[in-house]
Amino acid sequence: MGIDFMGPFPVSYGNSYILLVVDYVSRWVKARATEAKDAKTIVEFVKSNIFYKFGVLKALNSDQGSHFCNCAMATLLEKYGVVHQVATAYHPQTNGLAEVFNREIKKLLQKMENLNRNDWNRLLEDALWAILRKEFKVSQKLIVGKLRSRWDGPYIVTNIFPYGIVEVRDEANNNTFKVNGHQLKPYHEGLNLSSTLGKVIHHIGGTGFALTLNILFDLHAMMRSKEKTESKSKTMRKSSWSNNDSNLEPDPS
Structure with a gap:
């Protein structure tokens, strides 16, 4: 699973950043508007939105930002046995899927905001819904078809x-x-x-x-x-x- 921050953006409902996580297998994506870009925000998000809902990860990919590489994150991941894989500055593509979603969300928000740039927080959920239903280009190296869950069966x-x-x-x-x-x-x-x-x-x-x-x-x-x-x-x-x-x-x- 990859994790990344977007921003800072103009303050919208008290928030300036977007924290995004992507599952590399299912292409499930989750994004949340945040006030700060720090370790406390990330630890709370990972625990409440990932570990407590879906279970413990095998590995978590991130960049070298101090908000990801710190004692609080290291303690959390070590406690649950999660491997922290850090993308180097020379090979940022190791967390490339998160970067792809970052760009797509930013493009959609820019189109949806029009002249009101302070309203992106309210439109974030709509942008995510559009992303999950969008057909991406082959050059982006994503799965074929629309990014939506396949909850039918049996398989x-x-x-x-x-x-x-x-x-x-x-x-x-x-x-x-x-x-x-x-x-x-x-x-x-x-x-x-x-x-x-x-x-x-x-x-x-x-x-x-x-x-x-x-x-x-x-x-x-x-x-x-x-x-x-x-x-x-x-x-x-x-x-x-x-x-x-x-x-x-x-x-x-």
């Missing part, structure tokens, strides 16, 4: 990569794309697939499941629940068989 798991990245395939058009594993959850009824799916999609520990992109899930918990169910079923069958055996004993009378 077929085709590959699993390091750092929690999962490749899935859409059966409707056979397209594949990669997503963060934290955004997946099992698609099932109890522990059995709906018969309308027609086939088992993916196997983990003998459990078949389909996937939709939505919220964090725990496959291990699902598998433990299945094992408990099977264990209980075996116990009940054994008990039933014992009872039947007792009926075969000769009548002592």
Whole structure:
């Protein structure tokens, strides 16, 4: 995930900067108008808008600004085990996706503000919505199509990569794309697939499941629940068989 600051801009509703974060896998983007450009603002934003909502990151990319490289940020990232990857002045493209969104947001705000340059804070959410639905140029090296979440399904798991990245395939058009594993959850009824799916999609520990992109899930918990169910079923069958055996004993009378 990349993080960057924009500004300073003319003061708008008490704010002069825009703090922006971009997920490199899903292209999810979040921006917030801020009064200051300091470590306290960033730490609060990362904790409340990323860690507490979506979980802990594997890595965070930023530039060498003192608002990103400081003791407060280092302490936060070390506490949660997040790798801080810093873009050098000679290779700023290592945080290039955040820079692309910065430019696009700035262009849209300039078009939307007209003569009132102090109104950009109110228009920031509208600019973000337009960005997420915009078709970018190939030269910008972004994903093909519109930047919007694909919260349909189920999808077929085709590959699993390091750092929690999962490749899935859409059966409707056979397209594949990669997503963060934290955004997946099992698609099932109890522990059995709906018969309308027609086939088992993916196997983990003998459990078949389909996937939709939505919220964090725990496959291990699902598998433990299945094992408990099977264990209980075996116990009940054994008990039933014992009872039947007792009926075969000769009548002592």
